[in-house]
Amino acid sequence: MxxxxxxxxxxxxxxxxxxxxxxxxxxxxxxxxxxxxxxxxxxxxxxxxxxxxxxxxxxxxxxxxxxxxxxxxxxxxxxxxxxIGIVFQDFKLLPDRNVFDNLLFVLKATGWSEKREMEVKINEVLDKVGMKTAVHKMPHQVSGGEQQRIAVARALLNDPEVIxxxxxxxxxxxxxxxxxxxxxxxxxxxxxxxxxxxxxxxxxxxxxxxxxxxxxxxxxxxxxxxx
Missing domain, CATH: 3.40.50.300 (P-loop containing nucleotide triphosphate hydrolases)
Known part of the structure; x- marks a missing residue:
């Protein structure tokens, strides 16, 4: 057990x-x-x-x-x-960078360094939440629901045990x-x-x-x- x-x-x-x-x-x-x-x-x-x-x-x-x-x-x-992955009520996306760079920021902050691996991971988690087409958009260019989907994708980046x-x-x-x-x-x-x-x-x-x-x-x- x-x-x-x-x-x-x-x-x-x-x-x-x-x-x-x-x-x-x-x-x-x-x-x-x-x-x-x-x-x-x-x-x-x-x-x-x-x-x-x-x-x-x-x-x-x-x-x-x-x-x-x-x-x-x-x-x-x-x-x-x-x-763990954390999803907040207010999304907490960084407003000054696009969706890709928001997720890249998290990967770099948690020790990732290989550029190709990071690109693959970001596309993978965005695909899981149905937001792959938003990769180059700024947070203000997507709806609240889409922002929360992106926040869920961010929570999945390090393949957490718990969300x-x-x-x-x-x-x-x-x-x-x-x-x-x-x-x-x-x-x-x-x-x-x-x-x-x-x-x-x-x-x-x-x-x-x-x-x-x-x-x-x-x-x-x-x-x-x-x-």
Missing amino acids: SQPVLSLQDVTIYQDNNAVLTNISLEVNHGEFIYIIGKTGTGKSSFMKTLYGDLPLKQGKGTFVDYDLAKLRERDIPYLRRK IADEPTGNLDPQTSVEVMQLLREINQNGKTIIMATHDYALLMKFPSKTLKCDGGTLFEVVQRTV
């Missing part, structure tokens, strides 16, 4: 010195699709940030993609992040949200683990999966009602 991709035991998540989520014990296995839901301010983003090393794990035990979160050092964080998606449909209209969700589900069906924070309950009904809720200062599994 392979190790869980994420394991937390008696974890308390802190934002500054305030405990925002307490007493979390959780395992996520390879290939799972997990939703994290909850109102604004209940700790969804703090939970995500703890996973990718933006917030330190001060209390409890946690391992994520084989890294001990409680012992994570500053110099480990870039290596942890190479094993963390923090409100990836938050800035998109309902139809585009469904398209981005279909893309994420397809990536999940091809074996990637996805942990997605969302407040879009319509998507949960349309694409049901294991759901964890931040509420009352903790995180717990909820069973979705099926209509």
Whole structure:
């Protein structure tokens, strides 16, 4: 039996010195699709940030993609992040360079150097998300949904074990949200683990999966009602 991709035991998540989520014990296995839901301010983003090393794990035990979160050092964080892909609500594409150069920037920052290999990889991930024709466009020349597809392509560059998606449909209209969700589900069906924070309950009904809720200062599994 392979190790869980994420394991937390008696974890308390802190934002500054305030405990925002307490007493979390959780395992996520390879290939799972997990939703994290909850109102604004209940700790969804703090939970995500703890996973990718933006917030330190001060209390409890946690391992994520084989890294001990409680012992994570500053110099480990870039290596942890190479094993995960992160998709944000606001796309975070660099506005001053085209799609190709946005993805090239990430590859160079994570240690790639061979020009031909980088070109092949960029075309491969853009093809996966249906955005190969946008390779020379600037971010402002494509729609919000297309920008988010490009952001998903960027998250796939280093063939990550896990994709963390923090409100990836938050800035998109309902139809585009469904398209981005279909893309994420397809990536999940091809074996990637996805942990997605969302407040879009319509998507949960349309694409049901294991759901964890931040509420009352903790995180717990909820069973979705099926209509």
